[in-house]
Amino acid sequence: MPRVFITGLGFITSIGNDAVSVTQSLRELRHGLELYPPFQTPEIPVKVAAPVRGFNTASTDAEDWTFPAGISIKRELLRGMSPHVVYAWCAMQQAIADAKLSETDVSNEATGLYAASGGSPYLMGHMLERMHKLGVMRCSPLGIVASISGAVQFNLVAHFKIKGSSCGFASACASSSHALGFAYDDLALGRQKRMFVVGAEDGNMDAILPFAGMRALSLSTDPATASRPFDTGRDGFVGTGGGVVLVLETEDEVLRRGVTPYCEVMGWGQSSDGHNVAISHPEGLGLRAAMTNALRSTGTAPEAIDYINAHATSTPIGDASEARALRAIFQPSGARPAISSTKALTGHGLSLAGAMESGFCALAVRDGFMPGSAHINQLDPECEGLNIIRTTLSQQPKYALNNVSGFGGANVSIVFKQAR
């Protein structure tokens, strides 16, 4: 089977709008949380979010949006976009440049794109309101394209002239890891030579606040500690948005193009809790099975794993469930991989999470560091025996593992390895 490598990354995230600033934030544990202005009204008990900086997409009219210097998007393209598509579009350009891909490398039948996003509840809401108020024929012609959950791949596939496989994945917070996993399969099975993997979320009021109803959001008013996975005082996640793109290529393509990859994607595993529509299995059975499958299919022993980027979103139940799953996998062999949740810095990116944190793993493996798990004041006793690192370590992980879990109990684990 062809080996698969990550050769390019693009980031629009709450902790940086390019790989360099993201790396710096991860190393220095700089978070991207703030008192999010749209939440600062008495009716909204949630105060903190981790918005993407430099973009203003507050208006329902895309032509009002403003972007960081150097980014301009033609109206013709913009009209089919929602905020998360803009983020993904920017990240895609970074990833293409980073991987040194030519136009023909991007647009050919052996290059595909798998994506994940929750769509744009914001624009969908606006469009439906307009339809009810003004009549069905006054909906924006591209309102659907811009707002349903496939928006990100509709736009990127068309604008970057992708000719290979393309589709979207909808497993909530596991989505973009599913996208990465199936992209890996397409490459390993010889169906494609190169795949773009995209995760993106609006991360604005309408994308985040619906989670308040299920009491999943942190009500903290302190941006410096609101997101604190594995801490005893954690009280819910902090929402974020953005766009991350990874370029995956087969070994043949890496050699042909003579590029230096970030790391190898060894493979992946998934499983389902079969338990509850929205709550993780208390013992983390599904995630345990996903990790087991990932380790087995890649032929990796638990003790080989140096670093784990945990899913831990800072919710009381979810973090404990993952801690139990990690103990079950690693304690029997006495392995003590370094574990952290970078969601303490970024907030929880929902569909974006898997791609974003896989990108973090790729940076960590290439650049030789393991980002710490920030904002832990008192470690949850559930984590006893686990090596949850509070500060960033300047050690190069040879093997890294990324976990995600989504609604419905969908779990995905992906194994990365040093490219050399």
Added chain:
Amino acid sequence: MPDAATPNPGNAKPFLAAPKPFAPEDEASLREALKRCSPSAFESAVQYRKTGNPEHVPAVVIGIIERFVEPDLRIKLKDADDDLRLIEDLGIDSLTMMEIVILVEDVLQMSINNDELRNLRTVGDVKMFIDCKIRGLALPKPTKFLPIEQIAAVMPIQPPFLFLNEASVSSSGANGKYKISGQELFLQGHFKNNPVMPASIMLEALGQLAVLFLLEGATPEPGKVISSSMIYFTGCEGVRAHRVCRPGDILTLSIKPKRMKMPLATFEGSIRVGQEKAAIAEEITLTFGYAEAVVPQPSPDAAEVNGTASTKPTASGATPLRAAASA
């Protein structure tokens, strides 16, 4: 349907008759709707909504089209003639056309059917269409676009003596293009080592466009059809050549009928290369005759603005204004 919020599609009453009272909040929403259009478009829209006077409509329509055209192409609209094409010249695709329509409907308080949009290919078509809708008049015959294959299929003149590559024909005239390829046989001798398009051939090209107009655009007497084998040149007046035309030049030809009375039809014609005037003919006169066959007269209400107007595909078979939703 008792609900007044649902306008009867396509059956817009002329607003001239009963302009709705124009409230201050209408002006505010109009300003919001037209916020990306030129101030003159907004002013014209306000005037139209206040008075119902259709003279204000073209400025509104042009202003709305301009707003949806990429900035670098907007210059074309500044001194646009009515032949400026929406798709080819302005880069407006079917989805953008929908956006234009939605805004026009909103601002002019009218409703437009998808079927009615199909034939709108030029800025002039759009202006004429909206004007007819507002005045409650029948819609004119749509502009026909003919690629070389269709031109050759209807013309009595054939290659290598056909000097049209493409043409558009409406009831008010015809436009065509011919690129001087350099392969024209006569250029070998006109002139020695110096190929120049003969002015007589340029006049011939204008004449050929006039022939095409007679066959595809002219409205002969009811029940009559002009015969393609009975059209001949009879004379011309006021012909002047202004520019030497060489291989590589694209001639933009234009003719407009001045008089037409069986058996004579007189046109004025002009040729440009880019923005430069190349030649003009004040009058070109052709003689024509009717074919024997009698065609059925169109039913008088076929062109009524009633929402069930002809859904027949255009001559080119293209339906550019139908959004190609593949969802």
